[in-house]
Amino acid sequence: xxxxxxxxxxxxxxxxxxxxxxxxxxxxxxxxxxxxxxxxxxxxxxxxxxxxxxxxxxxxxxxxxxxxxxxxxxxxxxxxxxxxxxxxxxxxxxxxxxxxxxxxxxxxxxxxxxxxxxxxxxxxxxxxxxxxxxxxxxxxxxxxxxxxxxxxxxxxxxxxxxxxxxxxxxxxxxxxxxxxxxxxxxxxxxxxxxxxxxxxxxxxxxxxxxxxxxxxxxxxxxxxxxxxxxxxxxxx
Amino acid sequence: xxxxxxxxxxxxxxxxxxxxxxxxxxxxxxxxxxxxxxxxxxxxxxxxxxxxxxxxxxxxxxxxxxxxxxxxxxxxxxxxxxxxxxxxxxxxxxxxxxxxxxxxxxxxxxxxxxxxxxxxxxxxxxxxxxxxxxxxxxxxxxxxxxxxxxxxxxxxxxxxxxxxxxxxxxxxxxxxxxxxxxxxxxxxxxxxxxxxxxxxxxxxxxxxxxxxxxxxxxxxxxxxxxxxxxxxxxxx
DNA sequence: ATTATTCTGTTGTCTATACAAGTTGTATCA
DNA sequence: TGATACAACTTGTATAGACAACAGAATAAT
Numbered sequence: 001x002x003x004x005x006x007x008x009x010x011x012x013x014x015x016x017x018x019x020x021x022x023x024x025x026x027x028x029x030x031x032x033x034x035x036x037x038x039x040x041x042x043x044x045x046x047x048x049x050x051x052x053x054x055x056x057x058x059x060x061x062x063x064x065x066x067x068x069x070x071x072x073x074x075x076x077x078x079x080x081x082x083x084x085x086x087x088x089x090x091x092x093x094x095x096x097x098x099x100x101x102x103x104x105x106x107x108x109x110x111x112x113x114x115x116x117x118x119x120x121x122x123x124x125x126x127x128x129x130x131x132x133x134x135x136x137x138x139x140x141x142x143x144x145x146x147x148x149x150x151x152x153x154x155x156x157x158x159x160x161x162x163x164x165x166x167x168x169x170x171x172x173x174x175x176x177x178x179x180x181x182x183x184x185x186x187x188x189x190x191x192x193x194x195x196x197x198x199x200x201x202x203x204x205x206x207x208x209x210x211x212x213x214x215x216x217x218x219x220x221x222x223x224x225x226x227x228x229x230x231x232x233x234x235x236x
Numbered sequence: 237x238x239x240x241x242x243x244x245x246x247x248x249x250x251x252x253x254x255x256x257x258x259x260x261x262x263x264x265x266x267x268x269x270x271x272x273x274x275x276x277x278x279x280x281x282x283x284x285x286x287x288x289x290x291x292x293x294x295x296x297x298x299x300x301x302x303x304x305x306x307x308x309x310x311x312x313x314x315x316x317x318x319x320x321x322x323x324x325x326x327x328x329x330x331x332x333x334x335x336x337x338x339x340x341x342x343x344x345x346x347x348x349x350x351x352x353x354x355x356x357x358x359x360x361x362x363x364x365x366x367x368x369x370x371x372x373x374x375x376x377x378x379x380x381x382x383x384x385x386x387x388x389x390x391x392x393x394x395x396x397x398x399x400x401x402x403x404x405x406x407x408x409x410x411x412x413x414x415x416x417x418x419x420x421x422x423x424x425x426x427x428x429x430x431x432x433x434x435x436x437x438x439x440x441x442x443x444x445x446x447x448x449x450x451x452x453x454x455x456x457x458x459x460x461x462x463x464x465x466x467x468x469x470x471x472x
Numbered sequence: 473a474t475t476a477t478t479c480t481g482t483t484g485t486c487t488a489t490a491c492a493a494g495t496t497g498t499a500t501c502a
Numbered sequence: 503t504g505a506t507a508c509a510a511c512t513t514g515t516a517t518a519g520a521c522a523a524c525a526g527a528a529t530a531a532t
Contacts, residue, residue: 002492002493004514004515004516005515005516006515006516030481030482030483031482031483032481032482040516040517041516041517041518041519042483042518042519043279043515043516043517043518044515044516044517046483046484047515047516049483054290060483060484061482061483061524061525062482062483062484062523062524062525063481063482063483063484063523063524063525063526064481064482064483064524064525064526065481065482065483065525066483179469179470180469180470181467181468181469182418182440182463182467182468182469182470183440183463183467183468184420184421184438184439184440184441184461184463185420185438185463186437186438201422202420202421202422202438202439203420203438204418204419204420204440205420207467225420227418227419227420227421231417231418231419231443232417232418232419233415233416233417233418234415234416234418234470238523240484240485240486241485241486242485242486266511266512266513267512267513268511268512276486276487277486277487277488277489278488278489278513279485279486279487279488280485280486280487282513282514283485283486285513296513296514297494297495297512297513298493298494298495298512298513298514299493299494299495299496299511299512299513299514300494300495300496300511300512300513301495301511301512301513302513
């Protein structure tokens with residue numbers, strides 16, 4: 001196992017951010033402090049910090065420091081605009097309902113084919129989840145995870161309901177980046193019902209492939225978004 | 237001259253990529269070659285190269301080199317999936333029609349308001365453009381550019397029809413990043429007609445704010461996309 | 473009291489170097 | 503011939519240090 005030092009620092013900081021050790025809006029230790037803490041050079045620490053910027057976990061300001069981003073974006077690239085404001089203003093958190101628990105399934109959704117390079121994976125762990133903000137449904141998501149080296153994944157519940165956090169803590173799988181295709185489509189009956197919109201309403205369709213710290217281990221996700229109240233925003 | 241060296245290298249390489257000096261799919265000079273060319277250290281060169289990766293102009297491979305990305309993404313973040321294949325396979329290029337030439341206009345589109353931090357800009361240079369792939373329209377775009385320090389912009393035509401290239405070459409304005417909001421909406425009459433789809437068909441709506449190398453100088457764009465044939469894809 | 477100035481701590485940029493590790497072509501050996 | 507080993511490239515990781523630029527607080531000058 002040869003994990004680069006800057007990746008270790010990155011993962012450690014990410015863990016402390018998502019677990020709340022470093023509070024939202026608060027400052028991270030300075031680069032020099034992190035140097036002594038991790039016994040590394042400033043360049044190495046900076047590499048870790050810049051990765052966290054790219055993933056959307058922190059922002060940095062010249063002469064001041066690194067600030068923990070307000071919204072804990074699931075992956076720093078796409079977040080629900082307003083989610084932050086909604087969640088921060090009230091103590092109402094965005095809810096996630098698991099409609100269809102983790103089950104073993106083959107990936108028969110043909111839409112994923114262009115994203116998958118190798119079809120070596122036989123079975124996937126499958127999820128159906130519905131995400132709500134202020135009790136209105138905004139995302140309906142199908143997730144596929146290769147069933148490899150994830151013992152007891154199906155049996156045990158998700159940590160704090162978070163898939164990424166569960167993968168990180170229990171299995172040391174760090175989700176690092178993704179590619180996705182975006183389309184506007186007309187909602188079918190099932191999607192419309194779940195998102196509480198009319199059939200054939202325009203919805204955003206996201207086809208995602210997540211890259212992780214484990215080589216060759218990818219997650220796949222198909223997401224339908226109701227963008228009437230909340231837009232999706234992206235940065236960079 | 238207080239432009240960091242790595243930014244200069246970045247801009248120089250970007251210019252050579254977009255102008256075709258470095259061909260699509262070809263290899264860039266090695267890091268060491270670039271070091272001697274620009275009289276810089278490898279770390280500095282690498283910083284420039286990593287920025288180009290982030291912007292989507294190149295990809296890098298351990299032990300091999302830096303490859304110029306196939307599609308010259310306008311901004312490295314969102315590109316038309318298939319554009320590359322279409323353009324490379326045939327010699328048919330994606331076309332861009334300017335429907336309403338550059339004119340001075342105030343920004344009355346209320347949709348932009350959440351993106352604009354300061355409303356100091358009085359007048360904007362305005363564009364209406366339609367982009368086609370293989371003669372089918374896929375994007376309808378409204379662009380607003382602050383009318384500051386851009387002499388003769390309206391009078392002279394765009395260099396090779398490219399707005400970004402014109403800004404870079406003639407005015408040394410380098411577009412570096414953007415933020416955007418994404419929605420799925422139903423096409424109105426004008427948009428549907430231009431994109432040759434039915435009224436109320438689902439279309440992707442992108443509200444973009446581009447950041448440039450000039451401090452406080454932003455571009456704004458509102459884009460309607462027909463995603464029936466070509467999806468939008470994003471990376472990172 | 474208000475305004476400048478200085479100081480301190482922070483991040484930004486950059487140099488110079490070293491070794492590790494992936495890729496590819498070439499030479500050697502069986 | 504065919505496989506293996508090697509050499510010469512490439513990028514990846516990491517160290518140690520230096521100075522510049524910025525933000526904010528403390529201090530000095532008015």
